[in-house]
Amino acid sequence: MTEEQVGNAHTASALTRELMLRDSLRAAGVGWWQVDLREDRMNWSDTLLAIFGVDESAVTGSYAQYRSFVHPEDGARVARADPVCRPTADGDQGGELEYRIVRPDGGIRHVRERGEVRRDRNGSAVSAAGILYDVTEQRLAQLELARSTRALQMIRRCNTAVLRAQSESVLLEEVCRIAVDIGGYRMASVHFASDDPQRSLVLAGHAGHEAGYFSEVAISWSPERPEGNGPAGRAMRSGLAVEVTDVDTDPRYAPWAAAARKRGYRSVISLPLRSHEHNLGIFGLYSAEARGLAPAEIELLHELAEDLAFGIVGLRLKAERQRMIDTATMISHTASSSTGSAFFEKLLQALLRSLGAQAGFISADHTDAEGWVSPICAVVDGEVLPRLRYALSGTPCEDIREGEDLVIERDVCVRYPRSSALAALGAQAYVGRGLFDSTGARIGTIFILYREPLRQRALAASMLRIFGERVVAEIVRQRDEGRVREQALLLDKAQDAIFVRTLDERVVYWNQGAQRLYGWSAAEVQDRCVLDFKVADAAAFRAASEQLRRDGEWLGELEEKCKDGSHVVVECRWTLVIGDDGAPQSILAINTNVTERKLAEARLAQSEARAAHAQKLESIGQLTGGIAHDFNNLLTVIIGNSEELSERLRDRPELATLARMVQSCGERGAELTSRLLAFARRQALEPKRIDLGEAVEGMLALIRRTLGEHIRIENFVDGGVWAVNVDPNQLGLAMLNLCINARDAMPDGGRLMIEIANVVIGEDYAGAGFDIATGExxxxxxxxxxxGIQTADLPRVFDPFFTTKAPGKGTGLG
Structure with a gap:
């Protein structure tokens, strides 16, 4: 062979290798580029053009144009790391970069680049080449998994805060802080709905970079007002999450866009705080990124908002319950320790403290000849005022009707401009009730005043009714000592079970709250021993009673029975009532149903377990996925070169066999890499709509060959099995691994049953701790x-790489 022929052969061989390498890179979705830096001439591969979303005609061929696609936020970092841009070698010839590019259509992709630079003897770059591949999907999968994990962590921390909270304001601030610190939001806020004419959403708590935002903007839930048609207003009205993925492009966010941009808010989601069928307000999350949330993340944030609403309602009920307890205790104490005017003074002071009102009056229902009223008692700013008079005409007291409350939530002075007393006190809100005796005769009026608009209308009216009844009872008692027991009717309005039992545990008083909780009426339990009908754990009850007699009171929890056979967990507050002779007389019991709180604690434990599992899978996925991608790059080179060696060594069978073995091992490694990427959620599944019965029937031959003749296989398929969407290859691999495990558990032979049937998952199964949605x-x-499997190993059967088999016997990622 001549020298020219040898040269041509080498050239042809090099060209063949280059074409094979390019084909391998194209098949792997990897683009390549080459640049002559002295002439600023750059070549782009077809795959690289596709990744960048440009036509070959739009490429000028300059390296500067190639770098112009880098995302502005990544530009400085890429420039610092790019060896081409450095005047000297600085000890390196290239490296690997990961950054974002902005395609001409505005799309953003995540790419990873590996390049090498050739330099002259002076260290100046003269040429460079590299490869680049798209890693957007794996980055988005990682981001979605991380966001879901953060949402689960937020739920867990929120539930902990709910269970530990003693104050509503502290709870709101803590949950908003959790959203900022753990969820990564720039700002979080809670607004409560107001029924004022503007239907305002009133700020109740926030955390993060608020910077006066809510002082600058107005938020409403009225559909007739522009400020009521943003995400908060729509979420409040619909009861559904409302998302603004980009404040700059959503026209309905225009009234707030400028203020949001100034503070770095790019996207917003508003979540309703739902309590049963009523929306308390809105939980708002403001992000520094313009992005939409995945449905799974929105569902988790909905759960977080529901848990927060549950905590708010629980704290309000607890506060109201405590007010009721304090009221019952105060009424009992006042009745026994005070008489005459001192009784009314203490009662009115307690009422104002419990409701946060600034002034209160108890008046007899009679006027003098000039139309003036002299109150029985008047308290302003905590101080008892000496006897005074006020004109009844032109005041709200004139408009009170029998059996009704008069509640004026705001602007009372505007509605009653003739009342100089209201103006002098600076009153904004009024709550009043007429006092009527048992015959229906009006005997007086009780009313309270606020210097700010009233927020808790129902509570104020309810408490006024309770105190008003007690005032009536005391007025009547002072007039007629024989009617003292009417005060017991007050306790029937309490939500809690309140009853009195003798020292030998027999019921002598049983309020309507006790009837609602346990189911028995007062007539059914009168003079019955509580041990005979409602005590579920007699030993625990007797231990609590012994401590009560020793300490004078007992606080704790008991499990008790109801009339319908169900059990409830109650929080008990028992007080030993002492008579005038200093000896114990009876036991006052106030029991609160805390069964729902116990269920909330169970939900917290479940959320913690889910968050821990998600964090573990995220860590394993990041590790395996990172290794798999780099390993895949190496396998591309190995497979390509082994194919070339096989072709070139066809005349040397002994060496060609070795080359084919290398190629086979490389292909097996690529298959393992594919499985690793699937586990790490960086390789998309390929679901198809298939008939499972037919698919499994087609696998039986392979399963029988794999398991051997010593195992009998039985296949049962119900009629009318629904079609499903599933990746057939992954399904086959999963079933084969299960069957192999079954074979290993039956070394001496046995039976393997495969059953296929339609099932419907209901709320009972889905709510029992299984991570599955209801449906078909x-x-x-x-x-x-x-x-079988040992009980101790069951919690770990789905852990990657876990096996109880001897070394080398497990299925790895199976």
């Missing part, structure tokens, strides 16, 4: 007659 499914059940 097709079940594949694989049962064997082998040795």
């Amino acid at each position: 499914y097709v079940m594949i059940a694989i049962t064997d007659t082998g040795c």
